[in-house]
Amino acid sequence: MLALLFLISYLCVVHTCRTGTLQECHDAPFVPGHNLAGEGFDVVTLQHKGAYVLDFQTYLTPTNTCTICENPLQGNQLQKLPLSVLDWRSFSNCKQELTSAILNTATSVAESATSVIENDWSMGLEIADLGNMNVGGSHSNAVEFAMSQSREDKSAFTSHQLSCAHYSYRVPCRPPQSSEFLKHVQSLPAEFTNETQPLYRRLVETYGTHYIEQVRLGGRLTRLTSIRSCLATVNGHSASKAKDCINTGLSIGLGYVDPSFTTSNCKSLLQNEDSQTQSQLSYLNHVTEVLGGNKWLGEVSLQKNDSVEFRSWLQTLKEIPDILSYTLVPLHELVADPTVRRNVKDIVRQYLRDNAVPKEQPSQQCTGKPNLSPECCPLSPMKGRLRVTIKNAWLPGSGLDPIGPPDPYVKMWLELGQDQRHFHQTHYIENNANPKWDIDYDLGRVEAQYELVFQVWDKDVKYDDHVGTCRTWLTEGLTRGSCNLSKKDRFTYSYTLTCDPQLMGYQCSRYKASQREN
Incomplete structure (x- = not known):
């Protein structure tokens, strides 16, 4: 019909x-x-x-x-x-x-x-x-x-x-x-x-x-x-x-x-x-x-x-x-x-x-940039750039070393299940129960759904002793954090997660509209 x-x-x-x-x-x-x-x-x-x-x-x-x-x-x-x-x-x-x-x-x-x-x-x-x-x-x-x-x-x-x-x-x-x-x-x-x-x-x-x-x-x-x-x-x-x-x-x-x-x-x-x-x-x-x-x-x-x-x-x-x-x-x-x-x-x-x-100008091109389309759009969520600062610790309760104050250092990595990435380790500070590292690490582009893990260790002659572990899930922006390693011991850190364009929030998992002024 x-x-x-x-x-x-x-x-x-x-x-x-x-x-x-x-x-x-x-x-x-x-x-x-x-x-x-x-x-x-x-x-x-x-x-x-x-x-x-x-x-x-x-x-x-x-x-x-x-x-x-x-x-x-x-x-x-x-x-x-x-x-x-x-x-x-x-x-x-x-x-x-x-x-x-x-x-x-x-x-x-x-x-x-x-x-x-x-x-x-x-x-x-x-x-x-x-x-x-x-x-x-x-x-x-x-x-x-x-x-x-x-x-x-x-x-x-x-x-x-x-x-x-x-x-x-x-x-x-x-x-x-x-x-x-x-x-x-x-x-x-x-x-x-x-x-x-x-x-x-x-x-x-x-x-x-x-x-x-x-x-x-x-x-x-x-x-x-x-x-x-x-x-x-x-x-x-x-x-x-x-x-x-x-x-x-x-x-x-x-x-x-x-x-x-x-x-x-x-x-x-x-x-x-x-x-x-x-x-x-x-x-x-x-x-x-x-x-x-x-x-x-x-x-x-x-x-x-x-x-x-x-x-x-x-x-x-x-x-x-x-x-x-x-x-x-x-x-x-x-x-x-x-x-x-x-x-x-x-x-x-x-x-x-x-x-x-006014006629609109051609939009910006992002040829060859990771996780970005030619139109500068994210190809997948949960991607961003991560910078981490390992700051300091208070270890008054660390009695792992009977000889004297601990010789602490920190291990850091990203972890998801059995997968560990971006491993870094600080130098140790000799005989110091209040160590200050203030070391910045640029981890570059990361999968933001991974958990950030810190472990504080006490260096020893034969076997290093594990003081405690900190874990935190990533969220957009600057985060200053601390965690208890034991009843008395404490560790502080900070990180900045910069999400890929038009991503935001927890694990860079949320979409952010690209609004412009009139």
Whole structure:
């Protein structure tokens, strides 16, 4: 059944349009989406504003006729065109597969979001000096999501899309303007001062920065997923793997493939649980955007066929399309008065500058560093660098040597079960019941789940005597410790455990998000 919806990947329909009588013009409904290009458009948020710049309600010519067309996507129903609509076409361009991409930064998300603009929207605005800034889409929903996720942790993103296009049209080179927009422009003062700028800003707030010249209409499902790069890495997952597994999961949910198609690795990834550091964080978060059709939210199961609402949504796109792609013209091009036109251009340029965001720089690379991926993420938990200081001891109760005070020294190592590593031994201090070594040892990179062991010994001529043992499990940071070797004898030490990047806590076993300032 679903396959029939996509039987024709691209079919352009031969249109039958003619001049309609006055009665036919009154009776015929408008073509679907007839007025979507009439709204002002904000290139910063990538939103059409809801306030009409162009007149898309007038359809009668001075001779009381109009253009009516058969819409083959709606049973060849006769539908009328506004005078502002030219070259209207209906067709079916639906693809059965999802398109997906990895977007490494919020800048990449902005570039992806603005890819639906099919011309250079900045032409005529003279903002070439903003080339190192994100302007178009800089405050779109997708980019705001990406920026918020990047502030919380080091993140990469995947985009999965499916679209169906059904209609297209364009507007005249000099399109008729809506009466409200004309009134608003005519009310603007010629002077452009600090006092009058708020009036011009209100124009941008109401109508945006551009108007739409050409459109393709239909529906699109977009799922933008953020990946906590390092949390995913420490759990054995990559952005590429996440992209492929989400693609498989969506294909299952939308009814394209059988649930058996998924792999155990993908099942593990899509469970979205941190099994390595027990951080209680999800490494996958997503937002879904649905354009066109009924009020479907676009959420589907990634484990089972969940396509009923999706199929229903597809069927409604021919009746309730939204804008898929478009070309834009700066708003000031509509203004007839040259002085006001220049002022509108200036306020739009100022608005674009105020909302420009610096492009993200390429992330640091960690090629060849132990336990770090090229993206500087830990490959496994419980790893860090250990520095130990053997400090001193009090041995008033040490009666192991009958001749006189003890000759103490210390052995140190890391131990897990029968495995002992990083063995070190101090020199002995002759005839001293209060020895002070203050010796620093850099053990380098260690497995932080090992126990740190100290043994104090008394050197003797024939057999050295064991005074006592200290044991401690490692935790992040500077730790000053002491332990009782016997009822009277005591030993002190300190160590500093520096966990690998984005690891923290007891045995460097917990994940630490890489938060950044705004």
